[in-house]
Amino acid sequence: MYGHDGAPPARSAGTVITLRVLFAAAALLSCGLLACVPLFRVAIQRGRWFDWTAAWVSLPVSIGALMIVGTVPESDSRGDVALAVALILAAGSVAYYLASDIRLHHEGRRPLGYAPPHTGTTHGPYGPPRPAPPYPGVLGPQPPVPQAYPPSTPMPQTPPRRATPARIDQVRAELDELSDYLRRHGDRREGDHEGGR
Known part of the structure; x- marks a missing residue:
């Protein structure tokens, strides 16, 4: 409401699964022609040189393999080898994409209620700055509250109530x-x- 949160909203589990199915289907249903699509997705997410290299190399390999399949006679064994290369490339790119995407989402998930170590601080109306809450609606660490009763008397039991602003x-x-x-x-x-x- 008063400023930029800093983190994009997290995708729901349904959206993540739908994206995984679509990227995997693009590679498999095209018989390897679009095997580079899931690899480019991994390269964009992770940004490592190896991922970019694999994505760019898979593009001419899949196109070349399917060109061989289309130009040689049906009885030629080179067509079978080229088709096997295209299908193995498609299956390998899907497997690598799914493993990378699942690992990326598990690393990004943190238990609720604990602030990640790299968060900034927020300045409330009273007291010193404190760590920002990691997720909307989850309160960060609270400053200690002075006790209203002497330590020798037990605190009265009150039902837990929801924290309000x-x-x-x-x-x-x-x-x-x-x-x-x-x-x-x-x-x-x-x-x-x-x-x-």
Whole structure:
């Protein structure tokens, strides 16, 4: 609401699975012609030189293999070898893509409630800066709260309640004060009004 969050929203599990199926299907259903598509996806996600090299090399290999299949006679064994190369390239690129994508999503997932070590800090209205919450709706580490009771007396058991933002608590307190004020002054006015009749 007040600034850039810094992290793009996470994709849902359904979206991730759909993308995996589409990239795998592109390579397999084209008989290896589009085997470079999942490899380019890995190269874009990871950005390593090996991934870019594999993606660019797979493109002429798949096109060349399918050109051989289309130009040699059906009885020639070179056509069989070329088709096998194209299909192995397609299966290999899909397997490499799925392994890389699954590993990338497992590395990016962190347990809820713990801030990653590289997060920045947020400045609240009171107190020193504290680490920013890692996910929307999850509170980061909270500063210690002074105890209202001496250490020898046990704390009363209260049911756990959901954490609310400080602004809502402030408005709630102000409304309680206003309600008390109106009760006190409303009683006096009614008493004065009745006595004045």
